[in-house]
Amino acid sequence: MSEKTNPTRKRLVDAATKLFYAEGIGRVSVDAVAEKAGLTKRTLYYHFKSKDDLIAAYLDGRDQPNLEQMAGWFDAAEGGADKKVEAIFTNLARVARHPKWKGCG
Numbered sequence: 001m002s003e004k005t006n007p008t009r010k011r012l013v014d015a016a017t018k019l020f021y022a023e024g025i026g027r028v029s030v031d032a033v034a035e036k037a038g039l040t041k042r043t044l045y046y047h048f049k050s051k052d053d054l055i056a057a058y059l060d061g062r063d064q065p066n067l068e069q070m071a072g073w074f075d076a077a078e079g080g081a082d083k084k085v086e087a088i089f090t091n092l093a094r095v096a097r098h099p100k101w102k103g104c105g
Helices: 007-023 030-037 041-047 051-076 081-096
Strands: none
Touching: 007 030, 007 041, 007 051, 030 041, 030 051, 051 081
């Protein structure tokens, strides 16, 4: 069952996402993720072999929306490949200036 069809696994990844973004991956314990998700640590370890497994799921889920956003900027830009790539960097610079932006999380 994938993350999209397994609500418990998704709940754990969603909790991890919030905590990792707010506190940083290294500072967040599996206990904190389980608590935030309203589940037991045993349940977390049923769905993920380790914290590293949970981190991998978090990173996989985080990358896809970013890639889709960049593809949208690329596709929407007029001109050749150079203008399309320039549009990606222009938009990344714009996003990075947002006060709530935290870089890589």
